[in-house]
Amino acid sequence: MTDTKTGSVDAAGLLRIQEAAAEAGLTSRSVRYYEEVGLLRPAARSEGDYRLYDATDVERLRFIKGLRDDAGFSLAEIAQLLEDEDARERGHEAYHATTDPAERLRILRDRVSRYEHQIEMLRSKVGRLQAMVDETDARLTRTKGKVRALTEEMAASIEVGTAR
Amino acid sequence: MTDTKTGSVDAAGLLRIQEAAAEAGLTSRSVRYYEEVGLLRPAARSEGDYRLYDATDVERLRFIKGLRDDAGFSLAEIAQLLEDEDARERGHEAYHATTDPAERLRILRDRVSRYEHQIEMLRSKVGRLQAMVDETDARLTRTKGKVRALTEEMAASIEVGTAR
DNA sequence: CCCAACTTTCACGTGAACGGTAAGGTTGCG
DNA sequence: CGCAACCTTACCGTTCACGTGAAAGTTGGG
Numbered sequence: 001m002t003d004t005k006t007g008s009v010d011a012a013g014l015l016r017i018q019e020a021a022a023e024a025g026l027t028s029r030s031v032r033y034y035e036e037v038g039l040l041r042p043a044a045r046s047e048g049d050y051r052l053y054d055a056t057d058v059e060r061l062r063f064i065k066g067l068r069d070d071a072g073f074s075l076a077e078i079a080q081l082l083e084d085e086d087a088r089e090r091g092h093e094a095y096h097a098t099t100d101p102a103e104r105l106r107i108l109r110d111r112v113s114r115y116e117h118q119i120e121m122l123r124s125k126v127g128r129l130q131a132m133v134d135e136t137d138a139r140l141t142r143t144k145g146k147v148r149a150l151t152e153e154m155a156a157s158i159e160v161g162t163a164r
Numbered sequence: 165m166t167d168t169k170t171g172s173v174d175a176a177g178l179l180r181i182q183e184a185a186a187e188a189g190l191t192s193r194s195v196r197y198y199e200e201v202g203l204l205r206p207a208a209r210s211e212g213d214y215r216l217y218d219a220t221d222v223e224r225l226r227f228i229k230g231l232r233d234d235a236g237f238s239l240a241e242i243a244q245l246l247e248d249e250d251a252r253e254r255g256h257e258a259y260h261a262t263t264d265p266a267e268r269l270r271i272l273r274d275r276v277s278r279y280e281h282q283i284e285m286l287r288s289k290v291g292r293l294q295a296m297v298d299e300t301d302a303r304l305t306r307t308k309g310k311v312r313a314l315t316e317e318m319a320a321s322i323e324v325g326t327a328r
Numbered sequence: 329c330c331c332a333a334c335t336t337t338c339a340c341g342t343g344a345a346c347g348g349t350a351a352g353g354t355t356g357c358g
Numbered sequence: 359c360g361c362a363a364c365c366t367t368a369c370c371g372t373t374c375a376c377g378t379g380a381a382a383g384t385t386g387g388g
Binding site for chain 1: 230234237265268273275280283294296303311
């Protein structure tokens, strides 16, 4: 494979900041900023302290970008939605770090309630947006009605004029 | 009627900035700012140069707030969506200013295409948002599956332990 | 081992979207 | 007509979400 110096780190599938950012359609600056405000932490650091991101990190970055661009949430709101997941523990790691089923269950149930909360937030936004679409659609229909009425009226008057 | 000094101006149904802003859930500062960036112009000005807003202005303000809060559009994007409607003319006024059917038709058709554009923008946002909901819902379902599997597994091991 | 291309932290700069305050003018009930 | 409560423009301040260097260190192919 054409694996230049800008390739993935080792064969571990870890990406450096620019690669990870590009993968999610972001700039490295944004990614560092997101870390600064507590939205994510890189999966690892290289020997020389380079940030290294794995696939789930990129997933998360994509999700953040979606929440930002598509849902229009502020980074603070996004932090709320992604509640801890870093602060409390690195979910996945913590999950595999324990073999205690009760602990695993707690982690999973926690994740479930987070997802449910996220869905609720998103659904409410979809709802309000859909309401705006409907409103606009109603205006559109009314205006189209006016256009139709006017064109008919004009057609009639032309007929009169033509039939003179 | 209890009509204090803070009542509607005259009986013309015109509102002063604070009243109009409140009606739309905004601050007067925001409303002035929106005017500054070209999102709307008050229907009139009082003798003493007070901004006066009519019902359609309030409608517009509400729409702007929706685009801002619910759709997460920037004021620049909103300006694009509400394209001119001020710059080119004050739609309603212009419409009633002419009796030329052809001119009225042009205005109406213009409005139709604006509405269609707005709906398109909003629908695309709804779509992307819905995709995020679906994604999250899929994650939720998977996690719930894990929870179920784990609880069953635990129940089984308890049974074994109990049956010893 | 060298060097280009990446990376680090630190810090200041910027545009958007307002908030707040000052200094003055307007409205309208009493 | 007096006065409280609104309004005006003007301008500076602030928060968010980064952009943009600067100065230094790291990586990795040749």
